[in-house]
Amino acid sequence: MSIIDVEAVPGPVPTTYAIDPNQDFASVIRVKGVNMVYTGRDGRETHALREVNLDIRQGEFISLLGPSGCGKTTLLRIIANLLEPTAGDVSIFGSTPRQARLGRKFGIVFQSPVLYEWRTVRNNIRLPLEIMKVPKAEQNERIDQQLELVGLTKFAHSYPSQLSGGMQQRVGIARALAMKPELLLMDEPFSASDEFTREKLNEDLLRIWKINQKTVIFVTHNISEAVYLSDRVVVMSPHPGRVSSVIEVDLPRPRSQESPEFFSLYTKIRHGFEGVYHQA
């Protein structure tokens, strides 16, 4: 498991990460036959996820894309061990989600920044490090490094309420990365941002991902965001929540949203969804 840390990167970082589908990559995360059924108060069952299977490769940026109700967030929360599936198995680096959580193998970024208002930016990033009992000197080193990476060094001593929404979300990302996790789970992290902020945050996220080479699972309902960011897009559809297709995005990075290849992938995914809505 080679996780490359910032300080370990020798020289310039290559800009393309297209994955050859013929190459046999060992999957680091495996989702097998996962079902999630909620039973309502009236005894009616809702199938949030039905028979979901997924293999995620080392260092891959993968998006879970779909409209609300398709179970993408549920799937992420099952991987994060915040939910227990009704049936099925999830394996993360060969262990159960619970073991992975207890071993602090993943960092999580929520839809809202989830910052602690009483802590400064610095101390918000410090939170997981305190709990992981990282030595103080190393805490400060990691915090400085992450602040630099997300461009918030100047705001280290500000409180969250003094930051814009986009900056708050960056703090949330820096906090997750400071743990140096092998896996980054992101639950619609930019859906509350306006279009311009979102594009900037997407660029920043890709830059950070290229430096760190973590495996990223990114939940979104935005097609172009998924195509822009991902190595593969897992397209999900609702009623019941399931994987309807997995699309390889083998466009070189940085990707232009105006290129014909981008547009054709975008259209292909979009047409897939139209089918879903016609059914519903």
Added chain:
Amino acid sequence: MKTNTWGVGLVWVAALALAWEWGAHILAVDLHDPMAASKLPYLHSVVSTLITNAGPLADAAGVTFAQAATGFVLGALIGYVLAVLMSVSRTVERIAFPYLIISQMIPVLGLAPIIFNLVRDMNASRILIAAYITFFPVAANTLSGFRSVDREKRQLLDSYAAGLPTVYFKLMIPFSVPHLFAGLKIAAPLSVTASILVDMLGSKDGIGVKLLYALYGGNMDIFWASVVTSALMGMVSYLVVLLAEKIVVPWEDLGNLGGAR
């Protein structure tokens, strides 16, 4: 902004003082009310009594205030511990909460003599009653603070595999501090009032005694000066809590430079 706030306060106090003087003038001069001095004496005469009797009034106020403060701290501690216990265990909450509600239905006026008869000590009674008044708003507000912690803030700690003590020290306790202060702000003037009430049950000293003796003795200037002193004590207690909040909760009140929530 700062000068503006002061200006508003000044106008407010001046208007109140003027209205008081004017009201007293109407009672005494225009209506020829023989009881004018007890219904509403001139403010300037109350102030002059306050100044000439500053020493004894301050002594009496000090005795009552010190007991109220001790009881307040004790009650706040008890209320806080109760809130923590109730938030940790639903069972504890189910057992304790009905008692808490019932406790609030017993009037302090009735409870104070009972407590005094039990402990037979004026200072202890004052402290106990002030504590009794304080614990409930503190417990109720703090508990509602614990209950309103965002689910995702908690899940974040779960994702770090944090234990229950960590959850309390890193999240629940700091999160609920503003709620705790909401309770403290309600309780502080109440604890002073309760302490004054206990004075009146037969204490030898305290501002409540001054009030009672002046009332029975027909010494209206002293009576009104004592009323003003009592009001000032309540305000001071509130301001002390407010000041403590400003120091302990620096992240509130920073103003938002735009952005989400």
